[in-house]
Amino acid sequence: xxxxxxxxxxxxxxxxxxxxxxxxxxxxxxxxxxxxxxxxxxxxxxxxxxxxxxxxxxxxxxxxxxxxxxxxxxxxxxxxxxxxxxxxxxx
Numbered sequence: 001x002x003x004x005x006x007x008x009x010x011x012x013x014x015x016x017x018x019x020x021x022x023x024x025x026x027x028x029x030x031x032x033x034x035x036x037x038x039x040x041x042x043x044x045x046x047x048x049x050x051x052x053x054x055x056x057x058x059x060x061x062x063x064x065x066x067x068x069x070x071x072x073x074x075x076x077x078x079x080x081x082x083x084x085x086x087x088x089x090x091x
Contacts, residue, residue: 013064016088017049020066023078037077038070 024034035045048065066074075085 009064014051016066017051019088020074021049023074023080027078029077034074034077038073 020034024030031045031049032042035042038045071089074080080088
């Protein structure tokens with residue numbers, strides 16, 4: 001199903017979670033290490049990275065769990081270039 005403009009924010013949140021998981025693989029970081037960097041537990045990291053099934057309530061409130069501070073920490077941890085930061089932070 002094609003992406004529609006009305007759900008742009010939902011798609012950006014899903015893309016962010018995929019980007020984080022990809023960066024974890026590239027840098028060899030597991031959920032425990034990511035949780036330590038963010039100051040949270042591994043089960044909470046797992047919950048934050050999970051994507052609700054289509055049958056579940058896919059409201060943005062349940063999907064958008066990363067704060068601006070979390071993102072800044074992740075950008076530093078992954079040594080993210082400025083262009084990538086701008087792409088991820090703009091809606």
